[in-house]
Amino acid sequence: MASSQNDSFRVLFVCLGNICRSPLAEGVFRHLVRDEGLEDRFEADSAGTGAWHVGEDPDPRSQSVADKHGISLQGPARQVEPADFVRFDLVLAMDEDNLRNLDSLRDGNASADLRRLREFDPEAEGDLDVPDPYYGGPRGFDRVYEMVERSCRTLLDELTSEAG
Numbered sequence: 531m532a533s534s535q536n537d538s539f540r541v542l543f544v545c546l547g548n549i550c551r552s553p554l555a556e557g558v559f560r561h562l563v564r565d566e567g568l569e570d571r572f573e574a575d576s577a578g579t580g581a582w583h584v585g586e587d588p589d590p591r592s593q594s595v596a597d598k599h600g601i602s603l604q605g606p607a608r609q610v611e612p613a614d615f616v617r618f619d620l621v622l623a624m625d626e627d628n629l630r631n632l633d634s635l636r637d638g639n640a641s642a643d644l645r646r647l648r649e650f651d652p653e654a655e656g657d658l659d660v661p662d663p664y665y666g667g668p669r670g671f672d673r674v675y676e677m678v679e680r681s682c683r684t685l686l687d688e689l690t691s692e693a694g
């Protein structure tokens with residue numbers, strides 16, 4: 531996670547493996563935050579509900595789509611843990627499975643808000659999942675990027691207008 535500021539708003543992006551979708555969402559969000567000069571107000575991290583890829587770098591296909599947009603991704607992959615619901619203000623699931631798994635991991639101390647990222651996608655049209663691109667081709671990663679970029683842009687707009 532970025533250097534800690536006590537009063538910064540912390541966002542955690544979560545998918546299944548933490549190698550495809552959530553590192554891309556984290557990278558896009560960080561990039562937008564940097565573009566807006568808001569690094570002292572927001573922090574971002576990502577995690578996976580599963581442990582299979584813990585310690586790995588982001589998938590090269592996610593790295594490649596990020597490179598096309600001048601964004602660098604951060605690893606290594608880690609698994610989400612109950613304490614994340616206290617450390618972060620907002621936990622964003624990439625799909626409904628992630629949301630269900632995250633909901634069952636929360637305990638009584640959980641203070642974070644739990645939502646799906648595409649609730650912030652102005653073009654979601656009722657489909658709130660960022661589809662898992664792992665077993666598909668490169669076009670799937672481009673689609674994920676487009677959804678994530680629209681959602682993160684709207685999310686940051688909403689967070690900055692809420693905070694004033």
Ligand code: 4NP
Pocket residue numbers: 545546547548549550551552578582583662663664
């Ligand atoms: P992610 O993609 O959840 O977006 O990181 C996946 C990565 C790995 C697997 C599935 C999805 N897997 O089955 O290993």
